[in-house]
Amino acid sequence: MKTGSGAETDVDMPADPDDPDAGGSPRTTCAIVGGGPAGLVLGLLLARAGVTVTVLEKHADFLRDFRGDTVHPTTLGLLDDLGLFDRFDALPHSRISRVVLPGPAGQDVQMADFSRLRVRHPYIAMVPQWDLLDLIADAAAAEPSFTLRTEHEVTGVIRDGERVVGVEYSSPAGDGRLLADLTVACDGRWSAVRRSLGLPARQFRVGFDVWWYRVNTAEPLGESLLPRIGRGRVAIAIPRRGYVQVAALGHKGTDAAVRRRGIDAFRADTAQLLPELAGDVDGIASMDDVKHLDVRLDRLRLWHAPGVLCIGDAAHAMSPVGGVGINLAVQDAVAAARILANPLRRGTFCGPAREGDHVLARVQRRRTLPTILIQALQRFIHARLIMPALSSTGVTPPRRLIRLLRRLPALTVIPAFIIGVGPRPERAPTWARRPGGSASG
Structure with a gap:
């Protein structure tokens, strides 16, 4: 077993089989609520670690009105590491290499240049999110320990005392229960799991x-x-x-x-x-x-409770500014997989001791700082650009900033890094990597 500075652990233990009885209710090792980017990436990674994982998605498929279709350089690099980039690159998509804002006298100002990033894929790919989710779900389905249940809408959690031991759901076949050693909420800002837990949150005003x-x-x-x-x-x-x-x-x-x-x-x-x-x-x-x-910006003060963890928008609802919410959720999933895989394989989230609960706090500690920094940047843009623009005849970037960027265009890599890579980018665990990415990877 090897542990690195990024909390990565190589999985070295055999997978635990499901309990076939569980009092008449099916059981899984990890129940993931929500088949969005965070839920499917987490499910794929854990399945590649040999963890028995079940993803419950309330819709029948992924063909619905997604608004966030951005795939950032860090996510493109993750797809590369997972051996999926060539399949992704074959999807119809467009690429964003620059962010341009209107300047004074009608002259546009280049604010961010992604082509300057020293990464494998220095651009933001714009692809219908259902195509991305189909790709990840197909890759996960190749893992024997992965199950995706569509048309399973989670309605609440199952408790054993103070501990969450699974979820309740509704489906075309009727209501049901799924027991789990660990439940991970990836079901977005209107998360049913988050509502059931009643975890305290910090709300930020958005106008x-x-x-x-x-x-x-x-x-x-x-x-x-x-x-x-x-x-x-x-x-x-x-x-x-x-x-x-x-x-x-x-x-x-x-x-x-x-x-x-x-x-x-x-x-x-x-x-x-x-x-x-x-x-x-x-x-x-x-x-x-x-x-x-309805734009919301908030974050839970505590992302976890005994037997349950929230990540992505279920833990921190993001503004659409910068399109960074998807990237942040995917990074949450990668970090969570690296930290949780071995404890889930060892069964430390079940049994009388349940010593695995403290591991959940490690996920929050690792991902809190990136969340705070990105939300602070979004709030700054809200206050200094968006709200003044909505309340007056228009705003432009500060003239000193415009002059600086025109004199030193290399500085446009800084906002490109903040948007395209972000603080504390996560790398795919070694046990989840596969050949077959891009030739440049």
Whole structure:
């Protein structure tokens, strides 16, 4: 067994079989609630460690309206290490290499240049998230200890005294129970597990919401994010193949008013803010095509309780600013897998001693600092850029910063690193790695 500074442990023990009885309820070693990026990455990694793992996903498939389709350089590197990058790279996707903001006198300012990053894949890939999840789920299904149960909506937790020993769920076949040595909540900001636990959280005020929609266009918009700010409105255009994914920002609590104005006014606002799309806005058929996101920013003070752990948005709801929430959730999953794999294999989360519970605190300790730093950056951007833009005739980056970046463009690697890599990036455990990544990996 080897332990490194990143809390990585090589698995060296045989897998424990499931208890076939468990009082009539099925049992697994680790129950993961939620088949999003965090849940499936954690499930894949633990399964490659030989841990018996069951992922419960409330939907029948992954074909639903995801808003976060960003795959950051650290996640691309993870796919490489897991032997999945070539399959990912074959998916239809676009690449973002720069972030550009409007500057004074109509001149755009390059704020972040991902191509300057010294990583294997120096860009952000934009891919429909259902394609990414299908890829990870297929890879996990090749592991004999992995099970994915779709149309299983977790409704609460099962307790034995103060300890969580599994989950209750509803499915087309009826209500059921799944017992587990450890339950991991990866079911997002509206997590049923998080609600059942009642863990204390710190809430941060957010004054805006986001409306997501797509504009079909035959005109390519390059490889840059295109934020636009003007007269109380903000929009971010994300170039995709054959269309642009748009995030329109507005004051929180105004969704009803936006919809009362109707689709014609909405199209006109889009054309004014994004004139390069003016000829295509009629493709927004109705307000039903515009999805409202209630933006939240919070984090649990305690991510765990006896027998249960929260990671990803279930532990820390993120703002969509920077698209970093997915990357942070994936990094949580990698860290959790490295720390939890051997204790799960040894069975230290079950039995009378249950000495494995303290291991859960190690996951929180490792991932708290990155969460705090990223949320602090998001709150700064909210206060200094987004809210002033929504409340006035527009804002631009500080003139001193503009002059500095134009004089020293190499500095654009700093925001690129913060967004694309982030603090404390995690590496795939050695026991989860497989050949078959990219040629550059």
